[in-house]
Amino acid sequence: MPGVEVLHPDGNSFDRFLFATVGEDRNGVSVTVVSALARLGLEPWNEAADLAALQPQAALARLDMLLSDFGDVPALEQDHGSVAAKLVSLLPEVLPRRVSVITGSTETGLPSVSIRWILAAVLLISGLLNLFASAWFG
Template structure:
């Protein structure tokens, strides 16, 4: 059985955003965010990932700037800003990133993992001391 990502290697969390309708081009064809980004010679999934990593206002501004460069949809010229704001609402919510604290200690799972290993090491040493003192063990 093939791996799940082989036939569709892109992250599906961006599908709502990338498949959103931007407008009709001069030939009457529907243009999505995906096709608009591709026509701008950008990789749509990379751009969506970058936009999702930005704060809301920065993502709005970036997408507005990109849409202002996109000339294939005449009706889009009327208001790049409101279209960009509507479209960025379709991006997945930003996730909190793990960052190092100023004193060098780590937050989140990395700190918990270190604590778990320390406790396991301590328990292992206690077990070794107990077993070393048992008569007949190794004599």
């Protein structure tokens, strides 16, 4: 079975946020952010990364909206704003996410060169070398 670092390459950077408590459910069980996001049908680590990439006010607004829709914790009905503010302060600072025009996937970090461009460059250089070699040695 793959390790956590394979499933969540950001490692523990979101742990403080994801494993923070949002309150108790109707059965008195403590509910964490990871559980709340999963119950809302979201992938917790992706959502945490998306929130961390936002400006603090935008992250607060998004998390506040998500918590206001979460009916499993009764105390959130009145207090979702202050809980969201506390939780946003636990998010790590990360580089902004970009959306790839080609694949539609999100990427984080420094710009990277597409494997397609590398392959095209290698093929072009190889073709040019063959052309020059045949013209030179002919």
